[in-house]
Amino acid sequence: MNAKIHSLNPAGATARLDNAALTRSALTVIETEARAIDILKSRIDASFLRACELMFDCPGRVIVSGMGKSGHVARKIAATLASTGTPAFFVHPGEASHGDLGMITQKDVVLALSNSGETDELLTILPLIKRQGVPLILMTGNPDSSLATMADVHLDVSVPEEACPLGLAPTASTTAALVMGDALAIALLEARGFTDEDFARSHPAGTLGRRLLVHISDIMHSGDKVPRIAADASLSDALVEMTRKDLGMTAIVDQGTNRLLGIFTDGDLRRAVDDDDIDLRATPVTQLMNPRPKTIAADKLAIEAARLMEDHKIHAILVVDAADCVVGALNIHDLLRARVV
Incomplete structure (x- = not known):
């Protein structure tokens, strides 16, 4: 026409x-x-x-x-x-x-x-x-x-x-x-x-700048804000900690050293509820946790945490130091707030 x-x-x-x-x-x-x-x-x-x-x-x-x-x-x-x-x-x-x-x-x-x-x-x-x-x-x-x-x-x-x-x-x-x-x-x-990092330094407000300049340590929850329970904690303790810290998971750590033993997530809870063979009152949280969770170091870029979450279909990740002790935690909402993703 x-x-x-x-x-x-x-x-x-x-x-x-x-x-x-x-x-x-x-x-x-x-x-x-x-x-x-x-x-x-x-x-x-x-x-x-x-x-x-x-x-x-x-x-x-x-x-x-x-x-x-x-x-x-x-x-x-x-x-x-x-x-x-x-x-x-x-x-x-x-x-x-x-x-x-x-x-x-x-x-x-x-x-x-x-x-x-x-x-x-x-x-x-x-x-x-x-x-x-x-x-x-x-x-x-x-x-x-x-x-x-x-x-x-x-x-x-x-x-x-x-x-x-x-x-x-x-x-x-x-x-x-x-x-x-x-x-x-x-x-x-x-x-x-x-380099792309040099470019990011002159574009700190842009998407590339945020991806190349924001580190895990800049946006992670630390100190008392990190959800964590001891290995002898009950499932009830885990649920209380997860609800209070509102990250959808909790770390299970050695009480004396703070070394990471595993992670228990809301996904683990849903799977446990669906399993008729699991007694939610009697089963210790250590039997329901993931003993090999994905972790990241505090000095890594936040975009690396986003890639880990995407690759492994997870929504939260624990931050550990060189001794595998828990120093922080973050979830996908933290990355969204930082406009990394």
Whole structure:
């Protein structure tokens, strides 16, 4: 069905939405921008390597700058660099000429973006920055432009055409610049040996951060909050302890050493109730417990407890030390509250 919807465009003329035309336009944009990205492969050359070297050896910060749409891309590149091990921040070139230039020091490297290579605001500040001996990396769409010839390193991100049919709106050119920025950031990430734990430290509020930074010791119940009973305790004692501590299980420990002997869970209770051969009043809890429970150390990541619970279809786990003494406990609800799972 080729639906057509009529509306007024900004000029007041009647416009029409044609589903087939919308589809053709979208596919054209994707194909045009894909070609622009593909061309970048041939530009991973000596200039790219020199840019990586300058940024890798930079004792300060990588200062990323650009105006208009290039400025939006520059902000994203700065954010990607900063989150992947290369300290960086964005400086607006217009604000730089009104005081923010003081943010840039001789220890820094400047990465500036301009599709035309003739951006007035950059042409105003970059000669001053260059005079301080700050290395300049320019990413432009015109290798013969004023900014390109000023650069210590020029990265060519020119494109054959914009995806905009008018050839005016920055589309393929901004995509190419963004991809080149990502290429720099990830190349540097790998060169620095940046790990997922390093990434998590700069994203503590994200899912990855919680999974890689939250340890068992951060969320486990400890001290008197750990459900535990002695080996000579009755089933009634076990039920009271489980109810009071509300973790769905209790540890059975050696009273003198606190060494773990087994675990008794609400699942064990249900199985005992279903077994007509078991006298719930007379049978000691040690005969109903699991003598080989799954345990974990307090210094392990919480996500490891989640994996253990999932793999073994259990909802709670005991935390033990090197001597197999009980030091804590946690269940699936603790992991959910910590937003680890």
